[in-house]
Amino acid sequence: MPARRMTFVEALVEGIREEMRRDPNVFVLGQDIGPFGGSLRSTLGLWEEFGPARIFDTPISESAAAGLCIGAALEGLRPILDISFGEFLPSAMPQLVLHAPVVHWLTLGKARVPLTIRTKVGEGPYGGHPQCFEAWFTHVPGLKVVMPSTPADAKGLMKSAIRDDDPVLFFEHMYLYHGVRDVVPDGEHLVPIGRADVKRPGKDVTVAATAWMVHRALQAAHQFAAEGVEVEVLDLRTLAPLDVAGLLASVRRTGRLVVAHEAWKIGGLGAEVAATVAEQGFGYLKAPVVRVGAPHAPVPAHPTIRRAFLPDAQDVTDAVRAVLKYSA
Amino acid sequence: MIEDPKTAVAMHRWMVLSRVLDEACCQESAHWFPSRGEEAVPVGTFYGLRPDDVCAPGYRGSPIVFVMRGVRLEQVWAGALGKRTSFGRGRHFSFTAPIELRVLPYIAGDLGPIISQATGTAFAQKYRKSDAVTAVSFGDGTSNRGDFHEAVNLGGAWRLPIVYVIQNNHWAISMPIERATAAKRLADRAAGYGIPGVAVDGNDVLAVHAAVQEAVRRARAGHGPTLIEAETFRMRGHIAADTASYRSAAQVEEWQGRDPIRRLEERLLAAGVLSAEEAQAVWAEAAQEVGEAKAAAQRHPDILPTDLGLDEIFSTPLGGA
Ligand SMILES: Cc1ncc(C[n+]2csc(CCOP(=O)(O)OP(=O)(O)O)c2C)c(N)n1
Numbered sequence: 001m002p003a004r005r006m007t008f009v010e011a012l013v014e015g016i017r018e019e020m021r022r023d024p025n026v027f028v029l030g031q032d033i034g035p036f037g038g039s040l041r042s043t044l045g046l047w048e049e050f051g052p053a054r055i056f057d058t059p060i061s062e063s064a065a066a067g068l069c070i071g072a073a074l075e076g077l078r079p080i081l082d083i084s085f086g087e088f089l090p091s092a093m094p095q096l097v098l099h100a101p102v103v104h105w106l107t108l109g110k111a112r113v114p115l116t117i118r119t120k121v122g123e124g125p126y127g128g129h130p131q132c133f134e135a136w137f138t139h140v141p142g143l144k145v146v147m148p149s150t151p152a153d154a155k156g157l158m159k160s161a162i163r164d165d166d167p168v169l170f171f172e173h174m175y176l177y178h179g180v181r182d183v184v185p186d187g188e189h190l191v192p193i194g195r196a197d198v199k200r201p202g203k204d205v206t207v208a209a210t211a212w213m214v215h216r217a218l219q220a221a222h223q224f225a226a227e228g229v230e231v232e233v234l235d236l237r238t239l240a241p242l243d244v245a246g247l248l249a250s251v252r253r254t255g256r257l258v259v260a261h262e263a264w265k266i267g268g269l270g271a272e273v274a275a276t277v278a279e280q281g282f283g284y285l286k287a288p289v290v291r292v293g294a295p296h297a298p299v300p301a302h303p304t305i306r307r308a309f310l311p312d313a314q315d316v317t318d319a320v321r322a323v324l325k326y327s328a
Numbered sequence: 329m330i331e332d333p334k335t336a337v338a339m340h341r342w343m344v345l346s347r348v349l350d351e352a353c354c355q356e357s358a359h360w361f362p363s364r365g366e367e368a369v370p371v372g373t374f375y376g377l378r379p380d381d382v383c384a385p386g387y388r389g390s391p392i393v394f395v396m397r398g399v400r401l402e403q404v405w406a407g408a409l410g411k412r413t414s415f416g417r418g419r420h421f422s423f424t425a426p427i428e429l430r431v432l433p434y435i436a437g438d439l440g441p442i443i444s445q446a447t448g449t450a451f452a453q454k455y456r457k458s459d460a461v462t463a464v465s466f467g468d469g470t471s472n473r474g475d476f477h478e479a480v481n482l483g484g485a486w487r488l489p490i491v492y493v494i495q496n497n498h499w500a501i502s503m504p505i506e507r508a509t510a511a512k513r514l515a516d517r518a519a520g521y522g523i524p525g526v527a528v529d530g531n532d533v534l535a536v537h538a539a540v541q542e543a544v545r546r547a548r549a550g551h552g553p554t555l556i557e558a559e560t561f562r563m564r565g566h567i568a569a570d571t572a573s574y575r576s577a578a579q580v581e582e583w584q585g586r587d588p589i590r591r592l593e594e595r596l597l598a599a600g601v602l603s604a605e606e607a608q609a610v611w612a613e614a615a616q617e618v619g620e621a622k623a624a625a626q627r628h629p630d631i632l633p634t635d636l637g638l639d640e641i642f643s644t645p646l647g648g649a
Contacts, residue, residue, distance in 0.1 A: 059478075059485060061481065061482055063441075063478055064447065064475070064482045066444070067441050067443070067447065068445070068448035068479075070441075070444075070448055071449040071451065072451050073448075075382070075448075077455060095444065095445075098435070099435040103435060104640070104641070104642065104643045105637055106416050106420050106424075106433065107427050108416065110426075110427050142641050144642075163644075165644045166642050166643050192646075193644075241646060
């Protein structure tokens with residue numbers, strides 16, 4: 001398949017553009033997504049191609065916008081809601097957790113909500129709105145939650161999310177947004193929802209990570225390679241429903257598991273991953289599962305304490321060393 | 329004078345049926361939300377809408393709207409009795425509706441979100457360039473939620489084809505509207521969103537219907553939303569079991585004299601549209617229909633543990649669209 005190099009956000013926009021060309025029922029709404037081009041250029045170019053019939057700038061009304069999407073979906077449309085930053089998701093919580101996820105089940109399949117909600121989280125170039133709330137949404141039945149780490153996955157998962165007949169919450173990490181250009185396949189490139197991906201194979205330790213932490217884990221894996229330790233980096237990609245089979249297969253290969261995410265450790269996705277492996281893959285484990293995540297403190301603003309707060313490659317390295325101490 | 333006797337007679341029948349059904353459901357369930365005295369709002373609002381229009385009735389008194397849209401009484405009873413034949417097979421409450429008839433369900437138990445969702449069906453109607461409209465009704469208490477304010481503002485900004493109807497029954501459980509807001513008239517809130525606000529006697533079904541139909545015409549013509557406040561009164565407690573001891577008997581008595589069904593009957597009789605015998609017959613028929621429907625629904629199968637539907641959560645299976 002022919003491919004081009006593009007940034008994470010360019011890949012996201014390409015995925016949206018292709019799906020909008022394909023299906024006239026797909027439209028985008030959100031704040032400053034029209035002529036402004038979206039916060040951090042999240043929708044750059046869409047206004048120029050699709051204009052006011054398909055691209056809708058909303059007032060600052062996250063809750064109404066989310067509810068509007070559900071109503072529009074019940075009438076057969078396929079909305080893409082651009083919530084500028086994950087920190088604004090709580091403003092739309094009732095629609096996102098009580099309403100959108102249950103429609104299909106509640107109506108015995110007579111109605112569905114093919115809604116894609118995209119939002120930016122995590123540490124970014126400007127440091128604003130960094131909080132990572134993705135774990136909250138993995139607790140809710142009926143929601144699919146994805147969080148890619150590469151431009152190719154960003155495009156492929158975006159296309160799958162838009163075609164999916166269920167609500168999909170799409171977390172876009174801000175540090176990756178305008179990062180390195182990477183190879184992205186042209187056209188019909190669909191990454192299935194519900195499948196993790198081995199980003200680097202290894203036989204000694206699995207690091208299951210999300211978004212930016214995938215890159216931190218790859219960095220750590222690279223260093224361990226010099227010591228002869230093979231770290232497998234498993235990009236979870238879909239956080240809900242978890243790819244339990246993919247996770248167990250990796251742990252079975254390596255016998256050791258570190259889970260790494262930028263969100264708070266307590267009550268985070270890592271807890272679910274660790275518990276799942278403890279329940280279903282205990283026999284594979286040669287060491288206790290170790291989690292890497294942020295300390296249980298509010299996210300600080302100043303770069304000095306922000307650096308102290310954020311989990312980094314060193315934290316992954318320390319965790320890997322901790323699980324390596326146990327021998328079979 | 330009654331301008332459109334056919335419509336008036338039809339709405340009379342629906343209101344009587346609503347009253348009889350509601351009383352019977354209150355007998356059946358201590359948790360039913362009684363609608364006695366408020367029938368003119370759902371009937372006047374949702375009567376006469378087209379099949380491609382979307383109805384989003386507030387929960388109190390909504391079953392009659394389902395019946396007006398074509399649901400059989402027996403199925404309403406199946407919901408009230410918790411039978412397997414209910415709309416959601418026991419997955420949601422009986423005051424939620426069959427989506428295939430373009431009646432928006434109460435997806436969850438929190439009040440307010442349906443106002444935004446109805447704004448969304450209106451958005452879709454406009455997106456598709458159809459002249460269909462959406463009508464949504466909700467309580468005075470719900471109109472204090474942010475959902476109301478965000479949705480009505482958005483509907484106004486985008487000139488969406490929707491009619492917002494506040495069923496102001498003066499009470500939100502034990503909270504009187506006078507203590508919930510300093511606004512004197514809830515219809516005045518429309519001014520803040522740049523749309524017309526209309527206050528109407530919510531115990532006069534003809535007035536409610538006329539106001540809503542005027543708003544529907546505006547919406548169909550592309551002139552955007554209207555906010556209607558229909559002033560009525562919650563004659564019983566919040567739920568059937570609620571004795572409403574927190575309010576004065578005098579207030580209830582005062583509203584007793586403005587019963588919407590009796591008022592319409594008196595007008596129909598005075599105008600010679602209906603005879604006393606015919607009015608009697610409407611009540612008798614309603615009682616019979618409701619009784620028969622209940623008896624039939626009682627024979628419906630019960631809900632099974634397997635109806636939990638664990639494999640029906642998602643529409644698209646995992647691993648690929
Ligand atoms: C968001 C939310 N808050 C509180 C409640 C609890 N509650 C259920 S009914 C009700 C009263 C609603 O009053 P109103 O909107 O005026 O409608 P009415 O009951 O008078 O018909 C309340 C407070 C709820 N269901 N949802």
